[in-house]
Amino acid sequence: xxxxxxxxxxGSMPHIWCAGCGHGIVMNSLIRAIDKVGLDKNRTVVVxxxxxxxxxxxxxxxxxxxTTHGRALAFATGVxxxxxxxxxxxxxxxxxxxxxxxxxxxxxxRRNIDITTVCFDNSIYGMTSGQFSPMTPTGRFATxxxxxxxxxxxxxxxxxxxxxxTYVARSTTYHAPLxxxxxxxxxxxxxxxxxxxLSQCPTYYGRRNKIxxxxxxxxxxxxxxxxxxxxxxxxxxxxxxxxxxxxxxSSVKPEYTGEYRKIxxxxxxxxxxx
Amino acid sequence: MNEMNRVRLMQGxxxxxxxxxxxxxxxxxxxxxxxSTEIAELLSERLPRVGGRFIQMEDEIASMGAxxxxxLAGAKSMTATSGPGFxxxxxxxxxxxxxxxxxxxxxxxxxxxxxxxxxxxAQGDVMQARWGTxxxxxxxxxxxxxxxxxxxxxxxxxxxxxxxxxxxxLLMDEVVGHMREKVALxxxxxxxxxxxxxxxxxxxxxxxxYDPGDGDIPPLAAFGDGYRFHVTGLTHDMRGxxxxxxxKAEYLHRRICDKVAKRRERITIVESRDTADADVVVxxxxxxxxxxxxAVTLARGAGVKxxxxxxxxxxxxxxxxxxxxxxxxxRVLVPEMNLGQxxxxxxxALKGRAPVTHLGKVGGVLFTPEEILDAIKGx
Numbered sequence: 058x059x060x061x062x063x064x065x066x067x068g069s070m071p072h073i074w075c076a077g078c079g080h081g082i083v084m085n086s087l088i089r090a091i092d093k094v095g096l097d098k099n100r101t102v103v104v105x106x107x108x109x110x111x112x113x114x115x116x117x118x119x120x121x122x123x124t125t126h127g128r129a130l131a132f133a134t135g136v137x138x139x140x141x142x143x144x145x146x147x148x149x150x151x152x153x154x155x156x157x158x159x160x161x162x163x164x165x166x167r168r169n170i171d172i173t174t175v176c177f178d179n180s181i182y183g184m185t186s187g188q189f190s191p192m193t194p195t196g197r198f199a200t201x202x203x204x205x206x207x208x209x210x211x212x213x214x215x216x217x218x219x220x221x222x223t224y225v226a227r228s229t230t231y232h233a234p235l236x237x238x239x240x241x242x243x244x245x246x247x248x249x250x251x252x253x254x255l256s257q258c259p260t261y262y263g264r265r266n267k268i269x270x271x272x273x274x275x276x277x278x279x280x281x282x283x284x285x286x287x288x289x290x291x292x293x294x295x296x297x298x299x300x301x302x303x304x305x306x307s308s309v310k311p312e313y314t315g316e317y318r319k320i321x322x323x324x325x326x327x328x329x330x331x
Numbered sequence: 332m333n334e335m336n337r338v339r340l341m342q343g344x345x346x347x348x349x350x351x352x353x354x355x356x357x358x359x360x361x362x363x364x365x366x367s368t369e370i371a372e373l374l375s376e377r378l379p380r381v382g383g384r385f386i387q388m389e390d391e392i393a394s395m396g397a398x399x400x401x402x403l404a405g406a407k408s409m410t411a412t413s414g415p416g417f418x419x420x421x422x423x424x425x426x427x428x429x430x431x432x433x434x435x436x437x438x439x440x441x442x443x444x445x446x447x448x449x450x451x452x453a454q455g456d457v458m459q460a461r462w463g464t465x466x467x468x469x470x471x472x473x474x475x476x477x478x479x480x481x482x483x484x485x486x487x488x489x490x491x492x493x494x495x496x497x498x499x500x501l502l503m504d505e506v507v508g509h510m511r512e513k514v515a516l517x518x519x520x521x522x523x524x525x526x527x528x529x530x531x532x533x534x535x536x537x538x539x540x541y542d543p544g545d546g547d548i549p550p551l552a553a554f555g556d557g558y559r560f561h562v563t564g565l566t567h568d569m570r571g572x573x574x575x576x577x578x579k580a581e582y583l584h585r586r587i588c589d590k591v592a593k594r595r596e597r598i599t600i601v602e603s604r605d606t607a608d609a610d611v612v613v614x615x616x617x618x619x620x621x622x623x624x625x626a627v628t629l630a631r632g633a634g635v636k637x638x639x640x641x642x643x644x645x646x647x648x649x650x651x652x653x654x655x656x657x658x659x660x661x662r663v664l665v666p667e668m669n670l671g672q673x674x675x676x677x678x679x680a681l682k683g684r685a686p687v688t689h690l691g692k693v694g695g696v697l698f699t700p701e702e703i704l705d706a707i708k709g710x
Contacts, residue, residue: 069561069572099534099557104400115561115572120554122403123563124396125426131393135400135408136554138384139358143404143555161396164389317384324379 064088064098066118073112075183077263077271079230079256083177084113086233086254087146090240101144104133106153108184110177110256113148127158130165133172141314144244147174151192152182155211159191166220166249170313173243173250176213179258187261198265214305217251224250225306229278230257232302239304248312255300337516343481343507344369344411346514347437348377350485351409353519355526356435357383358406360397362390362416365449366505367439370411391416395423395436402427402434403562405553407489411437414456415446417463424498425464426564428587431541431549433492433527435485437501439508442695451695452505454617457672460500461646467584469591471598472500472646474617478512484643490525491598495590496548502645504668506618506697527551534558541583542569547590591647600643601652605631609638611707612660612685614653614677616642619666619698626703637707645673650680657685666690666703 065088074080091101101119105111107126114121124132129147137145154162154176165172181199182188189199189206192213197206218225224246228236236254243250257263257274268274278300285303288296341349347370351359359378361371371387378385384406388394391412398408412420417438427434440456442448456463460472471491475481485501492499528550530538534557543549549569552558565573566580574580591598605627606612615623620641630637640656642649657663663685665674674689681687690706692698 066561068570098559100555102404102554115563118559120559121561122400122554123561123565124399125422125564128392128396128423131388131396132400134386134388134393135358135360135397135402136404137400138386138397139401139404139406139408140553140555160389161393164393317379321379321382321384324376325382 059092061085061088061092064091064118066116069115072116074109075260077257077259078109079179079258079271079275080110080113080177082230082233083175083236083254083256084116086236087148087175087240088117089237090244093237093241094244096144096244100142101146102136103146103148104129104136105148106150106158108150108153108182110148110150111153113177127153127156128161129153130158130161130172130174134165134170137170137172138314138317141171141318145172146244147172149174149176151176151178151180151213152190155191155213162217163220166217166222166251168313169221169223169248169310171247171249173240173246174252175240176251176253177256178213178253179256179262181258181262183258183261187265199261213253214251218306221249221310222251222306223248223308223310226304227253227255227300227302229255229282229300229302231275231278232282235302242304246307248310337518338513339516340511340513341478342369342509342511343475343478343503344439344509345373346478346481347411347485347501347503348373349516350482351435351489352377352381353522354486354489355407355524356409356489357381358398358401358408359410360386360388360394360401360408361410361412362388362394364413364416366441366508367411367413367437370437391419392423395420398434399423399427399432402432403554405555407493409435409437411439413439413441413449414443417456417459421463425466425468427498428464428468429564430562431496431551431587432498433496433551434498435488435492435501436498437503440502440504442693448695450505452618452668452697453693453695454504454619454668454672455693456502457645457669460502467588469497469588470500470646471495471497471591472502473600473643474502474645475507475643476617476620476641477507478510479514480643481507482514482516486522490523493525493527495594496527496551497587497591502617504618506621530558539569540571541567543586547586547593595647598644598647599649599652601649601656602641602643603656604639606638606640606656608636609660610636611662611664612638612640612657613664613666613703613707614640614642614673615666616645616673619668622698622700623666623703625700626707629700629704630707635707642673648676648680650676653677653680654682654684657681660685663687664690664706666698666706668692668697
């Protein structure tokens with residue numbers, strides 16, 4: 058593989074992430090996956106929303122677009138649809154993707170547009186100093202759930218699968234080689250691909266919930282992760298505090314920009330129904 | 332379209348579509364909303380014929396985001412909406428202003444606030460077109476009064492957006508959007524079409540997407556051209572990366588506003604007649620200018636020295652032009668389908684030289700010439 062540094066903008070370092078944060082591991086995994094699949098740096102666009110995770114594209118040596126909160130997939134849809142030859146990757150956080158950007162997430166999945174989305178999922182709003190997100194587990198503490206969270210979290214993988222995504226997977230920062238493989242498969246997939254990567258926020262989530270620092274949080278991922286194949290034989294009670302990892306779903310459906318290419322052909326009198 | 336049918340009966344919204352395509356539109360993202368929907372419907376049919384792309388997004392916010400993304404991918408891009416949608420698009424309009432991504436936003440105004448009166452005309456979004464998004468930002472806004480002018484101004488919107496690297500707003504109203512008139516479209520070859528300046532350095536050289544060089548508008552590469560540049564809505568330096576350096580921040584925020592302010596005269600279009608000896612000057616724009624123009628003619632016929640000024644550009648506000656055209660007036664009348672938006676700007680422009688009377692209407696009905704005539708006479 059090429060030197061990983063070739064994919065980084067060293068001039069934009071140091072990064073903003075806290076000591077122990079998992080986001081560097083996820084970005085590292087994404088870069089390794091890009092290298093593994095062999096994407097052309099000049100033909101690859103990385104788009105993000107707002108939040109800690111969404112600062113990653115600024116450190117990556119591609120055409121990069123740091124958009125408004127929640128709207129990465131809307132902007133990315135414009136990039137991809139205007140020039141389907143480009144590889145388009147979206148980096149988003151759990152709040153960015155599932156709260157303010159939830160509508161765009163389900164509709165990008167529904168269209169099955171050829172965009173790979175990697176969710177840096179640390180179950181908290183880190184940038185604004187630790188408020189609960191739609192991915193914060195019930196009962197956990199955040200700066201806006203001082204008595205414990207009564208919200209139910211999403212299962213993001215089930216959500217995007219239900220909305221029509223054709224590649225869905227989950228991993229954690231502890232399982233870095235698996236993360237690389239899953240993102241590589243997502244990048245190679247034609248259609249909307251979603252990889253949920255659980256990441257640790259020791260500063261706001263680990264500390265407030267007394268899990269510990271970055272290493273302890275990654276050990277927690279190790280101890281609570283269950284491979285998807287194994288999970289299928291487990292009861293809901295057994296899975297209650299588990300993280301199911303691996304490839305959740307892979308299917309083939311017509312891809313949006315390809316379908317529109319047919320519309321152009323038809324409108325220009327080249328199609329079968331012209 | 333061949334020369335035979337370049338004279339056509341068409342709707343304002345349809346003229347907007349023809350103008351956009353003539354200007355080189357290749358990407359439209361929108362969301363259904365009255366009274367702008369015909370623009371989306373027509374483009375869904377027309378764009379694929381020219382190899383362009385139409386997408387109906389999940390909401391107004393997404394439409395604006397997709398338009399900006401498409402423009403960065405190199406396509407001339409547009410969206411069209413009305414008041415409620417215009418409100419939702421505001422954050423991303425500000426993003427386009429700060430990141431200097433050219434695009435065109437059409438707002439066919441209806442009565443507001445809120446859902447208001449979806450099929451009835453108003454001009455209540457004048458201030459929103461100027462100040463709708465947060466923070467100081469430039470605004471270029473054109474407002475047509477006829478179907479034919481909708482065509483030419485749509486072309487102008489694209490040219491201005493491309494040249495200035497900024498979002499440009501075509502502020503229509505339901506009167507103009509849904510009205511049908513005979514239009515003679517210019518031959519496409521006769522139109523001046525402006526395309527954004529691209530970097531002339533080879534791609535492997537360092538490209539600074541926010542370095543204007545000797546001028547004040549930086550060239551814009553497209554994603555995929557090989558420049559590998561960064562775009563962010565955070566205040567950024569010339570490289571495009573976030574900065575908290577107050578000098579760099581001050582420079583950027585002033586530059587994006589100054590580039591428009593410096594070109595104010597060239598952006599400004601104001602039409603007038605009978606102002607030289609006018610005692611009463613009527614300043615109007617958009618759909619309201621039609622009955623206002625008729626009222627001035629009727630007033631002259633009745634022996635009243637009335638003059639007519641029509642604002643085609645409303646932002647940047649043509650303050651100098653308005654002041655000079657109303658030099659000898661003892662009174663200035665501003666009829667508009669709102670409760671007083673441009674009237675305040677006219678007052679500021681005149682600096683007390685003549686009293687300004689506002690004639691407002693917000694019930695969803697256009698003025699009659701007689702209503703404006705009465706106001707000219709001071710009845």
